[in-house]
Amino acid sequence: MNADFLPTGGCLLGRAWPSGAPHPLVVTVRDGEVFDITRKGFATVRDICESEDPAGYVASAPGRSLGSVAALAESGALLSPIDLQAIKASGVTFVVSLLERVIEEQARGDKSRAEALRGDILSLVGTDLSALVPGSEEAAKVKAALIARGVWSQYLEVGIGPDAEIFTKGQPMSSVGHGADVGLHPVSEWNNPEPEIAVVVNSRGTIVGATLGNDVNLRDVEGRSALLLGKAKDNNASASLGPFIRLFDASFGIADVKSAELSLTVTGEDGFRLEGSSSMSQISRSPESLVAATIGKHHQYPDGLVLYLGTMFAPVKDRGGAGKGFTHRIGDVVTIATPALGKLTNTVRLSPDCPPWTYGASHLLRDLARADLL
Template identity: 75%
Template sequence: MRATSIPDGVLIGRATVPGFDHPRVVTVRDGQVVDITSAGMATVRDIAESGRAAEHVRTAAGTSLGPVDAIYAGSHGLPRLLAPIDLQAIKASGVTFVVSLLERVIEEQARGDKSRADALRGEILDLIGTDLSQLVPGSDAAMKVKARLIEKGVWSQYLEVGIGPDAEIFTKGQPMSAVGHGAEVGLHPVSSWNNPEPEVALLVTSKGDIIGATLGNDVNLRDVEGRSALLLGKAKDNNASASLGPFVRLFDGDFTLETIKQAEIALRVEGEDGFVLEGQSNMAQISRTPESLVAATIGQHHQYPDGLVLYLGTMFAPVKDRDGAGKGFTHKVGDVVSISTPSLGTLSNRVNLSTVCPPWTYGASHLMRDLARANLL
């Protein structure tokens, strides 16, 4: 990878470009960000739905916008990277790794009180153990574990979706609401216990074909969701609470879904208080295959005419104490969260309150009007 953490491969993204009212579709060629916006192919959605996305991005005529290093760094006066999707639905899957499964159970048992988490973690691990990774969700063996846990009084809705037959799939945000590399990510100000969720997100067409991948931060409010799973929307869908980027890498040549299944996702949080948190997430430890998660999202039971992006879940649940023994981790305003893997690059965002982050004001209707005025539809 280059120093900017932009990978090689067929990349597609979006950027605001001085002189244009609407986001431009871009790629990277020979160290330059290149504008490939054209009539009929003016959105990432249109290119994804073309059936030849990688070929189009490789061969489309384009105009250089500047060095990728400088644009990635957010240099003044140059285009600014946006989330690399536009009209796609933003969906997410939860409790797909055993570590996050156990942390969700702890959240529920703590009822949103982070001061109880450390003691509860020890009690629950003593009771149910940590090695659920060999269980196939929905299998006879998983159902036997479920029965034993019910007998012991610790069954939970999170264990249900972690080892039960049905995956947790939810709406993370609305189309056009995600932020990109270099933007601020938002925390609802009611939360005092929250964390990043470093994840791989798949680009999926309206036919259910998986054609590429990017990195994402599924910002999570642990105290809000822990109080009640019915507060999932409040915990997950807030202004600037979904980040994606820096680009979608389209499957092509040696880069395939199998590459993603073996990816190591690194997380680094750097606080203004000097606190540093690091961790790794190994996609090989996911308990449900990416294909099965996509199938649970789109099919005869549910269609997405503009396609979707699907966060695959995370195994990383930070528990490192930040403000004292037993208090665990929570974000502070000013934290810089970096999520990286060699095949997809690095996505970095600064943490702020969702009420302070720039408001989301540019939606699908605005994009369509701007593209129509530019004769690009």
């Protein structure tokens, strides 16, 4: 494995657990080498993100070389780049995904009905929703018109209404990193990857960096009922992040996040190949507004959070027969990429077949205490 998954540059922050280490290490990358920068007071990624200048600290922090980033990745030692942060996600932030969510709801989890419903709904709704500002007077008029035509949906409510959809994707320490397996709940027969940028936010509500994410989605489960969102979204190995956090500095900031173009490639053991993209310029709610909807006087996160920003990608390419649409098969390799953040690659398994999540926040803190790092 080479290091072609690294971003084009920037100040990188992540986590690794090489063989023989007594606990996960906080790391950075310098000239293709991984350096352990764990030290007392800065023993977690959370601690660094809470500092006044995360990028400045990481850039100057003394460290011990762990070898090449390619070798570390090959060994499976790279972890998700966050630790104690809450894992949150926003949904229905792009018009394409908005329409697909409406289709899921109308299909009631039956993927065989999706194609016909797509044509019917597009003929009623069109694609002009992308020009609407959620919560605006114009959006309210569209809402009234759609209700009158009988096609209003809870997904349209969060897509163009005043309130964003923010949900808990997983618990702190539950996400997986670059090179790991990602999991599907065994009950699902209609599912897909969701290529996204995730922003890293400290407890003060400040965005300090960004990384790539796969917000694995079970379309049939969520389509049956929005009340099944937890089952559709929060399963073993269902949240992927990485390969590293790129911290905001003079070379990279929120403007770069807003202009990013993400690519998605799915390659199957059956020879199937799917390619797609997601353009952050088409997001209907700004990253800042999504963060403000998540953290503030109404809700605090003392250890900060990571927030998936949503995707415009909605796979409709047929797999396994005309009109059947896309769904994952076990062994699919999913790669999400953008130059500024690198490449995040994972292999699809069933959640019970992925390594079980057994190392949580309590285990990390005990190990750090034993190492006199707290």
